[in-house]
Amino acid sequence: MKLLHTADWHIGKELGGFSLLEEQKAAFKKILQLALDEQVDGIIVAGDLYDRAIAPTSAVTALEAMLREMNLTHHLPIYAVSGNHDGATRLGAGHEWREQTNLYINTTLAEAFTPVETEEAQIFMLPFLEPTAARVYYQVAEDEIADYQSIEQVMARIVPEMVANFNPDKRHILVTHYYVTGSDNEDYEFTSETNSRVGGLKGITAGQFADFDYVALGHLHLREASPTKTIRYSGSPVKFNTKEAQTEKGVYIVDVTADGVETTWHPIAPTKDLIVLQETFETLTDPAFYQQYDRAHANFFSIRIQGAAQSSNARADLTEIYGDVVELQYDMPKIALDQQVVPEPVDDDISNEDLIGQFYEEVMGESLTPMQETLVSDTLVAISQAEEG
């Protein structure tokens, strides 16, 4: 069978106060077209369908239209799980009715142990969950809590219970949404410090998922973070920040045969791209420079001004020229901690993630690594989820 693997749609996400909804809809259309062209037998969405536990109604309307088009119009089975950004209860509402047409969105641990059975494969869907949720599910006694502290410990109990339901005549697919460490990619090899604890959770090691023929992961937005060849992140189909601007976005087509699993990468070209500029204000405002770019809302621009801006309102000037300026930063030398600093005025539209990132950069003189960035993002999500209750 053939599956399309995507993840981290984050429908409703904004970039510097600009809605990404139209770009997300455009990416969706391309993903759907690819699924139809490739005649896949189903689409995997490995968590973070929404950007927030309480998604704005515009995001709800958009995701519903996507699910409808895939599942009701084109009769494509959907294999999805809730990620850490999703509100599991809200996303899971009505799932029994959706399953009647093979639209699966698992949002609880209880659902993880019963795979969807196809002719060739068993597809297990394990949503993101905190160790506390597993302790509730397993009714862990007071004196056993030490064995259920980390997500790694919890997984050591969950995975064997899934494996116990394996049909040896079939291939075994897992759809889930976690950090999985053990990368064979230098760029994303974790330092020993971050290896064991990322996002407040002990990391899962690739070996824990070794029994599966393919693990379709969501959580990290770059496919390069995939820990092994059969345990993969598809990454997000849309660029969410400057770190992701120079990377290629896309999805995997996963071929599941008796001989094994083969994945093929299919890029999804952005309709409205995220372009990062790092120039002096003089260059940025020089027609000879800016006329090389499609502007007037054709692209998003993340701009870093080198040196001082000869303007009383650099943002207004650059917005006039470039259209959608989603980020505006100033290159600053590393600040010694004992130095008196007059801080740059804070951009009103800036997200909490970016604010922390900029602060780190100003103090440390280097930007957050992708891992650190995810840690910051996850912490902020965990806080907002706690507020939602």
Next chain:
Amino acid sequence: MKLLHTADWHIGKELGGFSLLEEQKAAFKKILQLALDEQVDGIIVAGDLYDRAIAPTSAVTALEAMLREMNLTHHLPIYAVSGNHDGATRLGAGHEWREQTNLYINTTLAEAFTPVETEEAQIFMLPFLEPTAARVYYQVAEDEIADYQSIEQVMARIVPEMVANFNPDKRHILVTHYYVTGSDNEDYEFTSETNSRVGGLKGITAGQFADFDYVALGHLHLREASPTKTIRYSGSPVKFNTKEAQTEKGVYIVDVTADGVETTWHPIAPTKDLIVLQETFETLTDPAFYQQYDRAHANFFSIRIQGAAQSSNARADLTEIYGDVVELQYDMPKIALDQQVVPEPVDDDISNEDLIGQFYEEVMGESLTPMQETLVSDTLVAISQAEEG
């Protein structure tokens, strides 16, 4: 055919800081049992399934379980609309999948014109909507807006479009959620002042719905507010405030035959009742008095103390005796507007509705009428819906 008509479940509602969820679940069980005993062909829920546009997750879990039990376990068709308290987009999410098993929750005007067809009847479901939503739907031009200002005007266009789809060989049922004026019940006859505008919307008159054989209404919580014998409010199945405390709650069984429509009232006895006490503090704390009531969380108590309370903490004393004191008020004489007043300390747990009600009472010396109370409640809901966006 036989239908059960209920409305205004307001799942997730609190009463003076106390959750009504358990009482709502208990009422649901009784409603379901009645539906099974009476072998009805479907259950009408005429709006306000939730109490808020963004219902707490506990309410989502509870309503989902109810829908599952009615529709998937017992295969009962559900005919529901969103009310002014519901968040239409969120409640409507996934409705195409739910409809596969005859669970209908209409949340948009577009859905109102296509009835569900049964052998004997056409069931139209028209959700609550503001005139603005109708103007968008009908793409009303600038110079026609004057004809779409009030809900009465809007209904004058909507109803004929539904009637145009009538099959003359069938009975015609409408499920909706509005004020409908023209009561034949003295207690709820509106004054000329409130007749035309309640809740910021011009009222719909019963005559506008004359083409239907039965109109199953939600919005007002007392069945006594029903405008005619075939245009009825079932009222809420649970008591939500002191005004409703002395009334009988229940549902209608609606018999639809070739000869016409017959309704039978079926009371739903509260499991945990709302008891209103109005006594001196001395009486309230006298065992001979309070021992006549089932206390210790067996009932909710709304208490009005007559005269001064001989206690430094009347609430603590009364909670100790009665358990769940959902309201605590003090009888005060009417205050002249030019009089210097030391206000009573405000109860922290009090809802905005009750706060406005108490203020009105203190100033005017009389309590809000049910109509005024609904006006206050609707205004507050409209404000919170506007915040939700």
